[in-house]
Amino acid sequence: MNERSGTFDGVHRRNLSKLLTLVHLEGPLSRARLTAMTGLNRSTVAALAAELADLGLAVERAPDPTNRVGRPSPVVAPSPDVVAIAVNPELDAVTIAAVGLDGRIRARERVEVDHVVTPEETAELIGSAIERWRPGPLRRARLVGVGLAVPGLVRASDGLVRLAPHLEWRDAPLRTLVEDATGLPVSVGNDAGLGAIAEHLFGAGRGVDDLVYLNGGASGIGGGLVVAGRPVGGAGGYAGEFGQNRPGIDDPDDRRAPGGVLEDEVSRSRLLDAVGLTHADEPTLAAAIEEAVGEASDRAATVGAELARQRRILGTALANAVNVLNPSLVILGGFLATLAERDPEALREAVAAQAMPAAAEGLDLRVAALGEDRLMIGAAEAAFAELLADPIAGEPAR
Known part of the structure; x- marks a missing residue:
């Protein structure tokens, strides 16, 4: 494709790519809408949509009923097959x-x-x-x-x-x-x-050009970056390993793993231990935490204390990321989303208190919108x- 990028064939391929990518990212779009979004003429869009349908990559269907005057435009959608x-x-x-x-x-x-x-x-x-x-x-x-x-x-x-x-x-x-x-x-x-790419394209980071995403799973904490609208992988592809950073912990009583990294302290396995589970998927863990903190028991106090401890340490880690990268959005997925959702205001306050005020101006903090699908x-x-x-x-x- 690169060798022929200046030829008619190269232009044709780019236009096919443009249409298929648009309906993939945006969902079903009318030919009229595709014409407006691409700047191509109507006949070109019609021919490209027909070709994508012939390739089995898109489907064309009758337009939805409308009260507008004139012939409604057919709708182009990505093929579910x-x-x-x-x-x-x-x-x-x-x-x-x-x-x-x-x-x-x-x-x-x-x-x-x-x-x-x-x-x-x-x-x-x-x-x-x-x-x-x-x-x-x-x-x-x-x-x-x-x-x-x-x-x-x-x-x-x-x-x-x-x-x-x-x-x-x-x-x-x-x-x-x-x-x-x-x-x-x-x-x-x-x-x-x-996960960062998924949330940027389809989830909580849709339309946001500068974001930090942290994912919490059974294997620890990883991160993803989008800067100026582009994913950042680093020289070898290894960027975003927030979980391997040494956390700043103000209160010595909060430390559980002397010399450990962030994912040793902010840990899914520690949450599972607190609620008395050996393994669970994300919804099950969240439900178990919800049940535990609603009890009038010692277990409720233990779980609440562990949530608060992890949230304090996570707040410091996020403030460091904000100071270095100055994102407009931080997204949390996996068990980190559960931590945030239990007391979002406390986490926001912890980040704001430790980040440079200018770097944190306008900062938004959200949980992953795609949930366990991300x-x-x-x-x-x-x-x-x-x-x-x-x-x-x-x-x-x-």
């Missing part, structure tokens, strides 16, 4: 989902594990899930690839997992293993970095990237 497989391997489970180009999750499975899964086991689980789903939710699907959101350092150049400490993976060729198990193209990225949607975006960039580069894999 174009699907990516999204995967998030974690310390306590491997979550696998089938995500349509229209953003809908067609199937999801959380495979809980009682041991640390290997890269090879992860690849086998993905292959098995696809085979189980083919007669059902994937019966009509055109699979374009697999996206993996990994809690660790992923080399941007080739998807090599350099280090996923909680999973005990080091220099794992995950992309090759999954390609061999599925026969599909594979993209691998850091879980929090992909990593699945982010991983799917990685798998859709090549298709969106060039819809006619090749037939989607099946």
Whole structure:
């Protein structure tokens, strides 16, 4: 595509990409709206929409009823049958989902594990899930690839997992293993970095050009950055490891892990211990915390104290991020969202009290709008990237 970018073919490909990306990001749009958004003429938009439909990447349907004068414009939507497989391997489970180009999750499975899964086991689980789903939710699907959101350092150049400490993976060729198990193209990225992209495109950070996203999961805390509207990965793809920073802790009584990093202190496992669970998905943990703090018991006091302790330390970490990056928005996902939602005002006050006033002017703090779907949607975006960039580069894999 690059060699021909100045030719008619190159322009045509870019216009196809522009239309497909718009309906993917915005949802169904009328041809008239696409004409206004792209600056292309009506006949060009009609021809491009028809070509995307012929490629099986979009569908055209009759317009919704309207009282406006004149012929209503047909609506173009991304095909729900174009699907990516999204995967998030974690310390306590491997979550696998089938995500349509229209953003809908067609199937999801959380495979809980009682041991640390290997890269090879992860690849086998993905292959098995696809085979189980083919007669059902994937019966009509055109699979374009697999996206993996990994809690660790992923080399941007080739998807090599350099280090996923909680999973005990080091220099794992995950992309090759999954390609061999599925026969599909594979993209691998850091879980929090992909979560940041998902929230920026579709969630709490939609329309925000400068944001910090922190994700809290079973394998610790990771982060993602969007600066001037673009994801920031760093020189090797390793940016955003907020969980590995040494936290500032004012009160010595708040420290639980001498010499530990942020994710040792602000920890999902400590919350699980406080409510008396060994493992749980995000909604279950949030519900257990809600139940515990509503009791008139010693357990309620213990859980409340742990929430407050973690919130104080998180507030310091966020203030440091605000001082360095000056974002307009901070988004919290996973168990960090649960921490924030229990007392959002206390967290905002903790951040404001420790950040430089100018850097924190206009700062907003939100929880992830996509909830437990954020990593699945982010991983799917990685798998859709090549298709969106060039819809006619090749037939989607099946």
